[in-house]
Amino acid sequence: MIPSRVAGFEELLREGRLCASRCRGCGYTSMPPRADCPACLSAEWKWVERGGAATLYSFTTIHSAPVGFSAPYVIGVVDLDEGGRLMAPFPRGTADSDVRVGMRVQVVVSEGRYELRAASSDHPI
Template sequence: MTLATVAIDADRAYPPRLSDFTQTFWSALGQGRWQTSCCKACGKQTFPPKPVCPHCWSTEIEWTELSPRGTLYSWTRIHAAPAVFAAESPYACGIVDLDNGIRLACRLVERDDRPLAVGKPVEMVVLQYRDGPLFAARPAD
């Protein structure tokens, strides 16, 4: 499944640090693929992706697809943003429980026809900035 993309005509305010390991994640995200690391030994996914399983300490890791849908656990609107994000404020951030059990924090993209609400379904999207992708969640269709 390919994630929907939201084009943003700006550079990322705080681009991620890339490593040989995380490059796989960010390259895939730029193509709309939502994936993470999964331990071959115990079968557990982790997010963010990790080269060592935090559950059993195995280094036998493979890339697997993440659930693109989940539920909004909590959210807030940030008005007094750190200087690096000041131009983007106010903006919403939240905690999402993906359908496969992963809980993550991310930016939220609002939709005029679907307000943000705790307990409501969300879907992951790619925020495609000029200099690369970031991920976010928005109220589901």
């Protein structure tokens, strides 16, 4: 097996940190992290922490889940305020009627994974 140059991303998630890779050559930030810069092709980069505030770009409800998951569950694609796009699930029990494109969400890291939580007046982003 070939080791990944961004394998540290998993360790950062286990620590509860959401990080992107930033190119040391041109400053381009990739989320999810990439080992090589798509802008200048440099292989020199560093970790930068992200806040997790985002806007929901798209979502779907999974009705037929892969092995190890139980359906149904809602999964979304978000545009992070600090740049980058990623896909993550909403908490179990979230109905698709509770979710809408354009809503504000927070990417929350817990137990080495990230999930999406809707912003509310009690917990604004």
